[in-house]
Amino acid sequence: MPSSRIAPDKLLLTFIAYVVLGCIALITVFPFLVLVINSFASEHAIINYGYSIVPRELSVSAYELVFLNPQKILQAYGVTLFITCFGTAASLFLSSMAAYCLSRKDLRYRNKLAFFIYFTTLFNGGLAPTYIVITTVLHLKNTLAVLILGPMFSVFYILILRNFFTHSIPGSLSEAAKIDGAGDFTIFLRIVLPLTAPALASIGLFTALAYWNDWWTAMLYVERQNLMPLQYVLYKILSSVTMAANIVNNVATLNLPKESLKLAMTVISIGPIVLAYPFVQRFFIKGITLGSVKG
Amino acid sequence: MASFRYSLSAYPLRKTTLQYGLRVFTRAASSRPFILGMRTSVRRISGGSWSAMASASIPFRAVLTEPMCTVLQATYFARLSRVILSSSTIMSVSTCVLPGLHCTMQKRAGKGRVKTYRNETVEIATNSCSARRVTPSILRSMHGRGLFHELAKNRTLYLMFVPVCLYFVLFSYLPIGGIVLAFKEFNYRDGILGSPWNHFKNFEFFFKSGKAWSVTTNTFLYNLMFLALYTCFSVLTAILISEMRGTTFKKTAQSFMFLPYFISWVVAASFLYNLANYEYGMINRLLVWLGGKPINIYATPRYWYFILPFAYIWKWIGFGTVLYLAAIVGIDQECFEAATIDGASEFQKIFRITLPMLRPTMVILVLLGLGRILRGEFDMFYQLIGNNGILMEKTDIIDTLVFRSLLGTQDFGMATAAGFYQSVLCFAIIMIVNRVVKAFESDYALF
Numbered sequence: 026m027p028s029s030r031i032a033p034d035k036l037l038l039t040f041i042a043y044v045v046l047g048c049i050a051l052i053t054v055f056p057f058l059v060l061v062i063n064s065f066a067s068e069h070a071i072i073n074y075g076y077s078i079v080p081r082e083l084s085v086s087a088y089e090l091v092f093l094n095p096q097k098i099l100q101a102y103g104v105t106l107f108i109t110c111f112g113t114a115a116s117l118f119l120s121s122m123a124a125y126c127l128s129r130k131d132l133r134y135r136n137k138l139a140f141f142i143y144f145t146t147l148f149n150g151g152l153a154p155t156y157i158v159i160t161t162v163l164h165l166k167n168t169l170a171v172l173i174l175g176p177m178f179s180v181f182y183i184l185i186l187r188n189f190f191t192h193s194i195p196g197s198l199s200e201a202a203k204i205d206g207a208g209d210f211t212i213f214l215r216i217v218l219p220l221t222a223p224a225l226a227s228i229g230l231f232t233a234l235a236y237w238n239d240w241w242t243a244m245l246y247v248e249r250q251n252l253m254p255l256q257y258v259l260y261k262i263l264s265s266v267t268m269a270a271n272i273v274n275n276v277a278t279l280n281l282p283k284e285s286l287k288l289a290m291t292v293i294s295i296g297p298i299v300l301a302y303p304f305v306q307r308f309f310i311k312g313i314t315l316g317s318v319k320g
Numbered sequence: 321m322a323s324f325r326y327s328l329s330a331y332p333l334r335k336t337t338l339q340y341g342l343r344v345f346t347r348a349a350s351s352r353p354f355i356l357g358m359r360t361s362v363r364r365i366s367g368g369s370w371s372a373m374a375s376a377s378i379p380f381r382a383v384l385t386e387p388m389c390t391v392l393q394a395t396y397f398a399r400l401s402r403v404i405l406s407s408s409t410i411m412s413v414s415t416c417v418l419p420g421l422h423c424t425m426q427k428r429a430g431k432g433r434v435k436t437y438r439n440e441t442v443e444i445a446t447n448s449c450s451a452r453r454v455t456p457s458i459l460r461s462m463h464g465r466g467l468f469h470e471l472a473k474n475r476t477l478y479l480m481f482v483p484v485c486l487y488f489v490l491f492s493y494l495p496i497g498g499i500v501l502a503f504k505e506f507n508y509r510d511g512i513l514g515s516p517w518n519h520f521k522n523f524e525f526f527f528k529s530g531k532a533w534s535v536t537t538n539t540f541l542y543n544l545m546f547l548a549l550y551t552c553f554s555v556l557t558a559i560l561i562s563e564m565r566g567t568t569f570k571k572t573a574q575s576f577m578f579l580p581y582f583i584s585w586v587v588a589a590s591f592l593y594n595l596a597n598y599e600y601g602m603i604n605r606l607l608v609w610l611g612g613k614p615i616n617i618y619a620t621p622r623y624w625y626f627i628l629p630f631a632y633i634w635k636w637i638g639f640g641t642v643l644y645l646a647a648i649v650g651i652d653q654e655c656f657e658a659a660t661i662d663g664a665s666e667f668q669k670i671f672r673i674t675l676p677m678l679r680p681t682m683v684i685l686v687l688l689g690l691g692r693i694l695r696g697e698f699d700m701f702y703q704l705i706g707n708n709g710i711l712m713e714k715t716d717i718i719d720t721l722v723f724r725s726l727l728g729t730q731d732f733g734m735a736t737a738a739g740f741y742q743s744v745l746c747f748a749i750i751m752i753v754n755r756v757v758k759a760f761e762s763d764y765a766l767f
């Protein structure tokens with residue numbers, strides 16, 4: 026019997042969905058709110074009343090302090106931007122090149138090669154030998170190169186790309202181009218790569234995010250301040266007041282608004298990501314789906 | 321013709337796999353019987369019978385060359401007992417050519433049982449033996465062309481692989497060689513090769529300090545907790561999101577949930593500090609406001625059993641939700657419609673359709689998680705807790721221990737030993753997990 030009323034179980038489920046999802050969404054976004062709101066509170070208010078959802082005394086002094094002496098922050102931003110852009114571009118190009126090689130069915134050793142890189146996810150030397158190899162054998166300590174090379178390739182992304190090539194790009198395209206006289210590299214560059222754009226966009230964003238959020242490589246291998254990327258600078262600011270004072274060229278640590286300065290710095294460092302987030306979110310969702318279809 | 325003896329044999333490749341092969345024996349003195357052919361996997365569609373499958377879609381390859389050999393081979397994933405090998409099955413696969421050859425079919429089941437069908441007539445198809453199926457590489461492998469020939473022929477392709485290959489050699493395989501440091505007392509002057517051996521001293525130190533056991537259990541238990549909670553919460557939110565009709569609320573909620581994924585643990589640590597620190601943290605302010613006493617979270621280990629999983633879920637729930645949501649969207653809508661017509665309630669649909677359909681995704685993700693169960697979430701532990709000595713005993717994981725002994729005390733030997741211990745355990749666990757999976761559901765196996 027058709028009825029226009031919504032069934033009670035459906036209503037109950039919708040109700041549960043709204044309540045549960047609403048709660049989870051609030052909880053996930055709550056720390057962001059606390060951060061942004063309190064970064065506009067005065068140091069006095071934070072020290073006396075603690076962090077609150079409703080700011081008691083509005084103040085932009087922390088931001089002023091940062092923007093008056095922005096050189097070091099800008100430098101950190103510059104390093105992060107450079108390694109993110111350059112690293113992502115290089116990583117994408119080289120990864121897809123390797124993935125294309127692994128996807129070609131007429132290559133006899135492709136499975137062996139795939140296993141060669143897959144093996145590194147099953148077994149690795151661990152942090153200490155890696156550290157020693159990079160510092161004493163490759164001599165990459167305190168270089169920009171280590172920041173780019175450190176998080177450069179992910180086996181997982183290469184294999185996703187390989188699957189994308191095998192399943193979404195018809196082999197007859199390559200064959201046709203080959204008959205027309207194109208070499209393997211030309212086929213890859215002119216035919217395969219343009220067709221891979223959607224997958225490249227997603228994987229590129231994941232790689233870029235990894236570069237942007239990488240503090241760890243810098244912590245291990247970089248000691249010179251002019252090479253420190255943003256996240257690591259932020260980490261140092263959050264963990265030591267001296268560093269915070271140093272960043273804003275303020276020697277008098279005593280009257281530094283350290284709590285609100287930390288908050289302001291955090292806001293400044295996550296600003297670009299949160300602003301870009303609504304526009305790039307769908308690429309990430311596509312990327313996750315891409316990986317899960319044939320991981 | 322008469323000098324060839326054909327035998328079609330079915331033999332288990334692995335426990336759940338049957339491989340059908342037509343072996344060709346020749347009487348010629350020099351040639352040995354051999355099987356040629358590609359292994360082709362055919363997945364059984366549940367409910368459909370084997371013969372239906374066979375007539376519909378068994379791809380197979382047949383090669384006719386000198387010395388003559390013909391192979392019909394299909395790998396069939398099913399339980400052995402349910403396979404009935406009959407001549408009609410074979411007939412329906414094949415179509416023509418070489419008619420009337422007699423052969424012996426053997427079905428060899430798991431425990432040494434052998435069932436033999438004698439003098440069956442087999443017809444072997446060569447009409448599907450088109451140039452496309454028998455690729456040049458198969459023929460080449462028959463002739464056994466060498467490594468250098470292959471490398472020279474496809475040099476461009478292999479060169480394209482070189483940069484990535486080089487990267488993994490330098491950044492992954494060299495460090496694997498660096499494991500020798502676990503048996504050495506490293507100093508910078510002598511380098512990796514020159515440093516003196518100290519045999520098992522590093523391991524001794526690691527195990528005798530009592531750290532080994534505590535960090536291993538910590539890593540294991542935390543990861544187990546994370547994995548369980550992550551799976552539950554992701555599935556729950558994915559199902560709830562899929563049940564919602566209004567788009568605005570759904571989209572907003574999902575965006576909010578996904579946001580923490582984009583934030584580094586450095587920032588997440590600052591969030592936690594804002595909430596939990598003793599003097600100004602929101603939690604303590606709230607407690608004071610309610611008339612309670614502030615609690616010193618950063619000095620009380622037991623709170624962290626709750627905080628760490630909470631932080632983990634907070635960071636990853638959006639990611640997991642997207643994963644499972646993709647799987648839910650992939651479910652055939654007709655199932656739900658049919659259930660609705662049969663009068664199923666919404667909850668029945670969730671428990672009887674959605675959850676069972678999500679099982680493959682869940683199994684794979686849980687397995688991947690289990691394989692990594694001894695790889696700690698280093699970023700999270702290090703950023704949230706850092707070098708806090710009071711919390712150390714309850715929250716120290718292998719990764720943080722290695723990191724601290726590397727950068728802090730510069731104890732390279734111990735750090736390498738601990739890392740090696742972790743790598744070996746991880747490797748063993750992955751192998752075991754993979755083996756178990758293969759035994760039950762070979763489709764889900766990692767490799």
